[in-house]
Amino acid sequence: MISVKNLNKSFNGISVLNNISVTFETGKTNLIIGRSGSGKTVLLKSIVGLHEVESGEIWYEDTLFNKLDFAGKKEIRSEIGMLFQGSALFDSLTVEQNVRFPLDMFTDKSPAEKNERVDFCLNRVNIINANKLFPSELSGGMKKRVAIARAISLNPKYLFCDEPNSGLDPITAILIDELIKELTEEYSMTTIVNTHDMNSVMEIGEKIIFISDGVKCWEGNKNEILSSDCETLNDFVFANALAKKLRSKEK
Amino acid sequence: MIKFLTQIGLYFLLLKKVFSKPEKPSVYYKQTMREFVYLGLYSVGIIAIISFFMGAVITLQTAYNTENPIYPTYLIGLGCRDSIILEFSSTVAALILAGKVGSNIASEIGTMRVTEQIDALEIMGVNSASYLILPKIIATLLFNPVLTLIAIIVGIFGGWIAGTLSGVITSENFIYGIQYAFIPYYITYSMIKTVFFAFIITSVSGFQGYYVNGGSLEVGRASTKAVVYSSVLILLFNVILTQLLLS
Numbered sequence: 001m002i003s004v005k006n007l008n009k010s011f012n013g014i015s016v017l018n019n020i021s022v023t024f025e026t027g028k029t030n031l032i033i034g035r036s037g038s039g040k041t042v043l044l045k046s047i048v049g050l051h052e053v054e055s056g057e058i059w060y061e062d063t064l065f066n067k068l069d070f071a072g073k074k075e076i077r078s079e080i081g082m083l084f085q086g087s088a089l090f091d092s093l094t095v096e097q098n099v100r101f102p103l104d105m106f107t108d109k110s111p112a113e114k115n116e117r118v119d120f121c122l123n124r125v126n127i128i129n130a131n132k133l134f135p136s137e138l139s140g141g142m143k144k145r146v147a148i149a150r151a152i153s154l155n156p157k158y159l160f161c162d163e164p165n166s167g168l169d170p171i172t173a174i175l176i177d178e179l180i181k182e183l184t185e186e187y188s189m190t191t192i193v194n195t196h197d198m199n200s201v202m203e204i205g206e207k208i209i210f211i212s213d214g215v216k217c218w219e220g221n222k223n224e225i226l227s228s229d230c231e232t233l234n235d236f237v238f239a240n241a242l243a244k245k246l247r248s249k250e251k
Numbered sequence: 252m253i254k255f256l257t258q259i260g261l262y263f264l265l266l267k268k269v270f271s272k273p274e275k276p277s278v279y280y281k282q283t284m285r286e287f288v289y290l291g292l293y294s295v296g297i298i299a300i301i302s303f304f305m306g307a308v309i310t311l312q313t314a315y316n317t318e319n320p321i322y323p324t325y326l327i328g329l330g331c332r333d334s335i336i337l338e339f340s341s342t343v344a345a346l347i348l349a350g351k352v353g354s355n356i357a358s359e360i361g362t363m364r365v366t367e368q369i370d371a372l373e374i375m376g377v378n379s380a381s382y383l384i385l386p387k388i389i390a391t392l393l394f395n396p397v398l399t400l401i402a403i404i405v406g407i408f409g410g411w412i413a414g415t416l417s418g419v420i421t422s423e424n425f426i427y428g429i430q431y432a433f434i435p436y437y438i439t440y441s442m443i444k445t446v447f448f449a450f451i452i453t454s455v456s457g458f459q460g461y462y463v464n465g466g467s468l469e470v471g472r473a474s475t476k477a478v479v480y481s482s483v484l485i486l487l488f489n490v491i492l493t494q495l496l497l498s
Contacts, residue, residue, distance in 0.1 A: 091363075
């Protein structure tokens with residue numbers, strides 16, 4: 001479980017996160033949704049410690065993460081896997097070497113054990129016969145899947161995904177969403193996904209928070225989101241005219 | 252002024268991170284070997300070509316400026332040798348490497364920054380500054396003296412070829428000249444300068460790449476800054492080291 005309490009963050013005096021408090025539950029796919037520029041990525045990067053926060057608390061179980069020193073954070077980070085918006089695969093390494101990287105860096109496994117783990121992770125995300133390819137030779141969807149394989153190679157307790165299906169076609173996007181949900185249940189991870197894709201919300205949103213201009217406006221699940229009274233959330237959810245029309249008919 | 256001091260502070264903070272204990276020495280070793288190839292071996296060609304022609308030009312210029320019969324012709328070989336050892340093999344080669352290696356380092360690390368690869372390393376708990384910059388520093392500190400030796404040998408060879416083919420000096424006189432009044436300490440002096448310059452090139456370029464903020468345009472700017480700042484520092488330290496080592 002990850003808890004965030006009264007989190008504040010600003011850049012050059014401009015407030016980006018304003019008093020955010022939320023709890024992300026274990027074994028569930030937790031979604032942070034909001035418009036582009038609403039502060040989703042900053043929130044996610046603050047939770048993993050890539051941004052220093054001005055005030056507030058970030059708890060990983062019983063550990064106050066944002067007050068830890070580098071060594072303490074490193075220990076927590078060994079239990080974190082993260083999927084970045086652009087996949088962030090290492091360009092100079094092959095698919096296989098990318099997935100093996102955390103194993104080389106943080107385990108004392110034998111080469112055979114590492115190979116076995118790499119093959120398992122790549123098979124788990126349905127990457128077949130691409131071990132020797134470089135990231136530049138992969139499609140967008142494959143890159144995301146390899147990034148997921150790398151993220152799960154050390155059996156993380158926490159999985160963070162920043163816009164996992166941005167730039168993907170709807171079918172690949174759904175496959176990625178399903179994969180994230182399956183892995184979350186399989187490994188009982190605490191998964192936090194940043195997205196503004198409503199398909200993802202309706203597909204995997206077990207717990208959802210909506211933020212607008214750095215403020216948490218709404219919290220609930222995918223069943224509650226369609227009947228919310230929050231006006232900014234409704235503008236986001238029913239963004240297109242057709243959705244608005246369908247909703248008014250429903251009412 | 253404040254911005255300048257901030258940059259200096261950031262540079263030394265980065266160096267502190269770079270020289271902290273490596274997570275896994277075996278991984279760093281592999282990375283260092285890789286840098287030996289990319290930053291060292293792949294620079295041999297350009298250094299050899301430039302040194303050859305530098306040696307040739309120095310010989311011809313010395314010859315055409317010392318046509319007075321009072322001067323013995325073997326001085327052409329001596330002038331070529333000393334110019335190459337004292338200045339060209341270390342300083343000019345370092346300026347060339349600042350352009351080639353420096354821009355390469357800044358753009359590689361800068362691209363990793365803007366594509367979140369450095370964030371990915373940090374999330375894994377890897378000291379990204381050390382992992383990315385330390386192997387480059389070690390590789391250049393160890394390999395650049397080899398490049399300097401190559402520059403000296405090829406430069407003098409270039410001088411000999413140009414001198415004998417153009418007829419400004421005989422082969423015997425040139426060889427006598429390069430052996431005449433040889434001071435071995437000049438080689439040491441050149442190596443010391445090379446090591447300092449190697450550190451300047453990799454650390455300054457690594458710094459420029461590591462703190463890139465933005466997109467591809469900023470990566471390009473960082474790459475240019477890396478070359479300019481490294482070159483200026485090389486020239487500055489050239490004066491300081493010459494005064495300290497030859498006075």
